[in-house]
Amino acid sequence: MKKRYPDKKLVFQHDNLMAHKSSLIMRIMQNKDLEMIFSPSHTPEFSAVENVFATMKQQLGSFQFTSVKKTAEEMMKILFSLKETDMHVFYRKVLRNI
Numbered sequence: 167m168k169k170r171y172p173d174k175k176l177v178f179q180h181d182n183l184m185a186h187k188s189s190l191i192m193r194i195m196q197n198k199d200l201e202m203i204f205s206p207s208h209t210p211e212f213s214a215v216e217n218v219f220a221t222m223k224q225q226l227g228s229f230q231f232t233s234v235k236k237t238a239e240e241m242m243k244i245l246f247s248l249k250e251t252d253m254h255v256f257y258r259k260v261l262r263n264i
Contacts, residue, residue, distance in 0.1 A: 170246070176200050179215060182207040217256035218248065 178200055185191070195202060210216040225244050231237050 174250075177203055179203045179205060179213060181205045181209065181213060212260055214253065214256040214260050217259055218245070221248070221252070 176197075176199060178195060180195070180202055181204075194200065205212045222241060222244050226240065229237070229240055
C-alpha cells in the first residue's frame, strides 16, 4: 500500500481479530509509517472497514463469481477505486456511533 500511496499516512484499525495477530501482521504493525487505531472486539459499528466491505458487497452484486482469481481482481479493483473522500464518509459514519 505504501508503494501505491507514498505520500499518504496509512492507518490500520486493530480490533483484536485473531487474523490480526499473525506474525506477518505483527511485523507490519511495527512499521513506523503506520498509524494504529485500536477498537474493541466485536464492534463493527466502530469500524470504517465494515463500510468498505458493505460498499464492495454492493458493487459485487451482479458480479459472476467464476474463479477465486477473477473475484480477487474485481475486489481489488473496487477497493482501489475508493477515494479519500469515501474514507472520510466511512469514518464519519463511525463517529456517529460514538
